[in-house]
Amino acid sequence: MNNKQLADTFSLIADLMQIKGEVIYKILAYRKAADSLVAYPRSVKDLYEEGSKLTDIPGVGKAIGDKIAELLDTGKLEFLEKLQKEVPTSLADMLEIPDLGPKKVKLFWDELNITSIEQLKKAAEEGKLRDLAGMGPKSEAKILDGIESLSRRTGRTPLGVAWPAAQVQLELIRAVKGVKAAEVAGSLRRMKDTVGDIDILVSAVDSAPVMKAFVEQPTVARVLGEGEIKSSVEFQDGSRAQIWVHPPERFGTALQYATGSKDHNVRIRELALKKGLSLSDQALTKEDGTEILASTEEEVYKKLDLEWVAPEMREDRGEVQAAKDKKLPKLLTTKDIRAELHTHSTWSDGKVSIQQMAEEALKRGYKTLAITDHSVSLGIGNGLSVERLHEQRQEIDKVRKKVGDTLLILHGTEMEIRADGNLDFDNETLAWLDIVIASLHVSIRQPREQVTERMLNALQNPHVDIIAHPTNRLIPDREGADLDMDAILQAAAETDTALEINANPRRLDLEDIYARRAIELGIKLVINTDAHRLKHLDFLHYGVATARRAWAEKKHVINTWTPKQIEKWLKGRG
């Protein structure tokens, strides 16, 4: 069992216990443990087999630790099996329906013996739900609506979809008369790779015109709620957004609150309480009831003697302690990036010429550009043979002459790691190239050991400088390869091979948690857009955000180097 499967097991336990009506804090503990396992950068199975203490994992104590051990030893969990006998597992699926929680699920189960979404739908259509206690015609209709929206929804929205959509919302809201400020909040502001919905915080004295503009947009399919302070909508594409309006003098506390994460806010509030302050979205309130208002987030953190924490770091991964000690890292910014080391041209599957890419790189202020077209075995990407690589060198030399010394153009490759583990080019060719990126595109569903072995083989080659998008995942449709990340990271550290954070928002691979661990292990990171078109260079900020979520500073990222530094590193590597 991997971390995700363990986490899913504990999520299921939490769901079933909640329907059963267990005390809420037990349920919260299981949910917390599940979240923690997903975010844990090491394989818990390996940890256990090494004999390390499972209770070192945040949110895992004796009881849950024992359950993890049982799952890893036997693949089963007696506790869960007993629970499933009491509460049918299919009830947990019903919790997915919006506006339907454990109490209602239990009610339908107790009163009408409903145990599946299909049965629930049938009962609602037949008007059997409306007469139950606390139910009525509207609630019944809402449930049918919810079941329908479940089929429309595709789960979490990829960052690359949500972020541009949010910019449209911000533009609309900021144009409303009386609006002092509007910002995204929630997981989108924290730049998580997927987001549940778009959260927007607005600073305005009068909320009515804002709410009106928000719910009356032509792209809104349904208004899910509309109030004075908060409204939420579902768009035609099934995605959702919600908006809060607060007076300017309370905007700081409100934005801090709405940005989360939940766990980060819990830590912050604990700290506030120790100082005799209760923190809410409204204010910091003293014990005597007087309010301290904050119009900016910086004031909120300052009042608590904390450094302001960048939203990308607010995941309760040690940032609150660091903010207390005034030891937060000085995070990387897009302005620090001066090199793009992974681009494609018309020589393979790119849409622009080398010349065009070079001109665009210069325009964007880059000092170094690597042209790294696909290699021969990636047929679908029109990969280059050794012969075509040599022809390409001639064109690169021409472009070099045209652009002069202002831009260092590196001739490289994005070389395929073949299904059998071999590399596409011989060492002689690799040594001749300026820069070598190796990546997996094919046969990524191989068993963990096999696919890991292929990657390790690439890492061991002294000519391979960078591993691109290590797992080859695509958000939201494709899971990445089942790599043994502990082994990969260790090999990258030993061979001084850089690991790429691919900035394409469908990739964001290396993931933040592994990037953080890579930094701790002294591995160099490189952030590349993998541009196939000029516009793809705009992806950079997504990659930088992912690096910031990994606490990356300028010094950890190769793209911040001067051409001289980059050349020196490459030359030292064979």
Next chain:
DNA sequence: GCCGTTTTCGGCCCGACTGTTTTCAGTCG
């Protein structure tokens, strides 16, 4: 069930909104 820079016991966030009510329960974030 987990956690601890005052705690190994006693906390663990809480308010907005909806739909049901006749002052509140359920859900959500």
